[in-house]
Amino acid sequence: MTLLTLLALSGCKGDDWEEHGPIADGIMAPLGDPLPSATPEQLATFERGKAVGLHRFRPSQGLGPAFNVSFCLSCHEKPVSGGSAGLYRSFFLSGRLTEDGAFVPGESAGEAGGVIRLLDVGTDHLARPEIPETTTILAQRNPIPFFGVGLIAELPEDEILKRADPDDADGDGISGRPNYDRGFVGRFGRKAQTVSIEGFIRGPLFNHIGVTTNPLTEEQRAALPVDSSGGGDMAARYAPGFFDLGQAAAPDGPLVDLDDAPDPEMSTQDLFDLVSYSMLLAAPLVDDPTPDSEAGRLAFNEARCTDCHTPRIKGPRGPVHVYSDLLLHDMGPELADGLVQKDATGAEFRTQPLWGIGAVGPYLHDGRAHTLHDAILAHGGEGTASRDLFAAFD
Template sequence: ATAEQQATFERGQQMAVRRFSPEQGLGPLVNVSFCAACHEKPTTGGSSPRYRDFFLTGTELGDGSFIPGGHGGVLTSYGFAGAPTRPGLDEGINVIAHRNAIPFFGVGLIAELPEASILANADEDDADGDGISGRPNWDRGFVGRFGRKAQTVSIEGFIRGPLNNHLGITSNPLSEAQKAALPVPSASPGAQGRDFGSPSSPGAVDFRQAAAPEEPLTDADDVPDPELTSEDLFDLVSFAMLLAAPEPEDLSNNELGLRGRDVFSEVGCDDCHTPTLEGPRGLIPLYSDLLLHDMGEALADGMQQGVAMGSEFRTQPLWGIIAVAPYLHDGRATTLDEAIRMHGGEGQGSADAYEALEAGEREALIEFLASLGGRGQITAGLLPSGAPVPEAGEPGSPEPEILADPNLLAKWQAGRTLFDDDALLSQGLGPLFNGDSCRACHFDPVIGGSSPVDLNVMRHGTVDMMGDFTAPAYGTILHKLAIPGVERREASPDQNVFETRQTPSILGLGRIDG
C-alpha cells in the first residue's frame, strides 16, 4: 500500500470503531452504535458472535410478490429522538429472517472481479445436468457480489445501507472524484482497480437492506443530514477495500490438508465453492462462485432480494473461514462440520457424500478448510490468544497482589478467558438472549467495563390508570435476540412502559463488595 493509502486505511479503521451518539445522528432507529459492533471477529472488519445478530422482515403477498419491511427491511431494537423505545414489527409482516454478519476481508479483490469471471460459472438451467444451477443476482444492471444473497455490487452501497438501517446515520453518495480516488472504483464493477494494499491482517434494486440507493439519505431526528461527512465515508469505504484477504497456508508439509483438498473436490464442494476466480491481478483464491444457489427448505429464510428467492443464497467465500464462526446465514452452525451437514438443496449431494466419509476423511477436509487462512486468530470469544495482562493501574488490570503472585495471576487469566468466551447453542444459549458471553455486555473500554447504548437491556411492563405497574409473566426483560429458528419476543399492545438499562462496569467491584 502507498503511504497515502496506509493513512486512509488507518483513518477508516478509526471510523469503524467510532461510537456514535444521538447528538451525532445515531438513530432514531438503531441496532448498533458503531460499524465494528457487527464486524469484530477475529478483528475489526470480520464477522460477529451471535450477540450481534439481527433480523430482516418483509411481507409475502398471496401472489408470491414480496414487500420488505420498513427501515430497509431491518428490524431494530432501540429508538431515540421520539421513536418508540422498543420498535416493533410493522403491520402485516409475515417473514422474519435471522442474520449473522459477514466478514469484509478481501472485498476489494472481489469488487475488482470482472463480471465475466462470475458469469462464466453460471448455469441457471443446469445445462450440464450436475444438479448445480448457480445464477447471478443483479444490482442496477450489474452482477451482484456482496451480501448473503449477492444483492449488491457496490462496497460504498454495502456500507451506506447498514450505516443507515442499523445506526440511523445518514450520508450522501461519494462524488465522482472521490469514487475515482478509491482503491477500487466503487461504481464500476469489473473495472481495473488501482494499487490494492493490505496494511492489516486479516440491496438489490428493490430491497436496500445492504445497498443504499445512489441518492442522499435522510432521517427524522434533529441532527442535520448528512450525519456522516463525505470524507469520513471515503475513509470507511477505502478501509473496507484495503482489508487484506486471509492468506492460505502452504500445504506442502501438511499431508492431512493435502488429502483434505482432494476430498473437498471428490465430494463436490468445489461445484459451488470454486477455488479461484480470475481477477485483474491474477487468480483470486476465494473459494466461491459468488452465485446464487438453492439451499433447500431447511435453510430457506423467505427473504427475496433482487432475483434471489427465499431458499437461495450466495456461495460464501471460504478464505479465513476457520476464524469467523458461527456459520451459515443465521449462525445456526457452530462448527464447520455442522455447517457442511446442514447443506441442502443443491448442496445436499455434497452433504450426503461428506456424511458417508470415514471420520479420517472428514477430519482431512476440515483441516483443509482450516488451512485457508486465519488459523492463528481463532478464539473462543474476542480476546486474542496470548492477550497481555494490563499493567498495574491500567483499566482492566488485576489487583497488585494478584500481579505479584503467579498462581493467582494464572487463575485471574483463566477467569478472564471464561468471562470472554462465547456461550454456544450446545451449551444452552437461548432461546431468548441479549448477550452470548459475560464480555458481551462488559467490554467498554476494556473487558470488565460497561457497554455502549446498543447493548442496553430493555425493561418493560404495563402501568394502569391507577399508576400500578404489572410485570409480564415472563419477567420485565424484553430480549432483543433469539437463537436461529426462534422468533424474537415482541411487546404486546397493552405494555406501555419501556426503559433501557446500561450495564454497569464491574471494574473494582471486589473492593466495593469487600
C-alpha cells in the same frame, strides 16, 4: 475431519489452475491488515477509515433515533476489525411479499429498510417494535466478514458468468446463477444483491446506527483505491434516483431521518475513508500445506465442494483464492428464509467465500451452525449431494 482441516486453513467446474496455480501477488496479509500492495497514501486512508469504523456515535452526532449498535465495527469485530461477529450481533429482517413475489421491507416504528432496530435513544432500552400483521417474512442474519471485498469487487463479470449454469445443462445438479443489481452482476450480501461496496456500507450505517449519508461524489468514486467496475460502466452503476433502503441494498440518494442532528450525519470524506478501508482489507493468508490439509483438499474435491466453492477466480491482479463462485444456489427448504432480494428467491444464497473461514464462525446466513461440521450438514437443495458425500466420511 481432513475436509474440515482444509476449510479451517483456507473448488466449480474449472481448469487445473483453479486449484494448483499461483495466487496473485500482494493480496494476502494477516486478518484485518491492509493489502500489501497498498500505497503510503492508501495506508493512511485505511487507518482513517478504520478509525471511522470504530467511532462510537452519540445522539448529537446522529445515533438513532432507533438503532442496534453505535459503531460500524461492532458488527465486524471477530476475530479482528473487518471480520464477523457472534450470535449476539445477529439481527432480523422483516417485511412481506406482494402478490407478484416482490419483497417489501417492514414499515413499523423502529424499523429501517426492513431491519428491526431494538434500541431507542429516548429511552435507552429495548424498543420492542410491534411487527405488523401483514408481515410474512422474518429472516435472521449474522454479520458478514469484509476480508478481501475489494478483490471481489475487481473480479470481471465474465469470470463469474462463465461458471453459471442456471438450467443445469450439464446435469450435475448444480445450477448456479447470478443475481443482478441494476444490470450488473451482484457479488456482495448473503444473496449477492448488490454490486456497490459504497451502498453496501451506506445501507447498514443507516439501518443499524441511524447515521445518514450522502453519496460519494464522482470525483471521490474515481479516487477509491479499488476498481469495482467489474468490466462495466461505473457511472451507470450509480444511476441517479436509485433509492432502496433494504438491508445491504445500495442507496444512491441522500439519506435523511427525523432526529435533531443535521443531515448528512457522516461527511462524505469520512464515508470515503470508510469505503476505502473496506476495499483495502487484504485477503486472509493461506497457511503452508500440511499432510492433513492436503488430505482435506482431496476430500474437498471428492465431496464435490468445488462445484460451488470455486478455489480461485481470475482477477486483474491474477488468481484470487476466494473459494466461491459468487453465484446463487438453491439451498433447500431448511435453509430457505423466504426473503426475495433482486433475482434471488427465498431459498437461494450466494456461495459464501471460504477464505479465513476457521476464524469467523458462527456459520451460514443466520449463524445457526456453530461448527463447520454442522454448517456442511445443514446444506440442502443443490448442496445435498456434497452433504451426503461429506457425511459418509464420518
